[in-house]
């Protein structure tokens with residue numbers, strides 16, 4: 001008798017960007033645990049390969065590709081290599097993102113453009129490239145990492161907030177596009193609140209420094225209190241991505257999955 005595979009995304013092939021750390025690493029690991037063959041991509045080759053090796057070590061199927069998500073040509077190579085290795089593409093998680101802590105008056109045009117290149121152009125390029133591969137099967141699931149900061153603003157995060165609002169709205173237009181011509185390519189956004197990852201650790205440190213303090217406890221406590229259920233763990237987001245990647249969500253498109261411990265309740 002063949003192996004019985006009960007994974008929630010068995011037989012699916014997924015690409016996860018920004019998979020070397022934080023949410024991307026957790027999402028890639030979760031999808032692999034639930035039976036998907038996963039292509040992890042990131043700028044950080046060393047840590048990305050390590051995560052892929054850990055997945056393989058635990059019995060999963062994964063490979064790592066170095067990838068700058070704002071590089072149009074590299075996107076074609078990443079999708080080509082995925083099709084070459086695994087034969088198809090079912091899921092893309094546009095997770096890679098960057099953030100910085102600066103008031104508008106301190107934000108340079110280069111700062112702004114770089115953030116939009118990664119957070120917005122990267123999502124556009126990934127969606128466009130994946131959609132053409134997914135049209136070969138007529139189905140797929142694209143999951144974009146937006147944020148609760150697409151609607152809650154902070155004085156130190158104008159560029160980031162604007163970029164995430166763009167991701168949310170783009171996701172809905174892409175969802176319409178993915179449902180044309182008989183295709184069922186679903187496109188949804190996930191909106192994490194405050195989740196303990198390297199990005200958030202850096203932000204907490206930057207905010208503490210801005211207050212002239214190297215001790216991060218006060219900022220951390222304030223942030224924890226912003227969410228009625230406290231800050232989250234990467235796996236909290238990975239479970240959401242798993243649902244959207246699986247056929248359990250086959251009627252869900254253009255939707256916003258908020259996973260925020262109640263962050264938005266207190267705005």
Ligand SMILES: NC(=O)c1ccc[n+]([C@@H]2O[C@H](COP(=O)([O-])OP(=O)(O)OC[C@H]3O[C@@H](n4cnc5c(N)ncnc54)[C@H](O)[C@@H]3O)[C@@H](O)[C@H]2O)c1
Pocket residue numbers: 017018019020021022023024041042043044067068069070095096097098099118145146147148191192193194195196197198199200
């Ligand atoms: N952590 C949170 O609380 C939170 C909240 C809301 C939204 N998000 C979003 O979730 C996503 C993941 O966040 P995280 O907290 O895990 O971040 P992180 O900084 O901890 O990890 C991001 C990963 O993306 C990679 N990366 C950065 N720029 C890249 C590029 N140009 N090309 C390819 N890879 C690149 C980094 O090397 C890193 O491995 C981001 O889009 C972020 O905006 C996070």
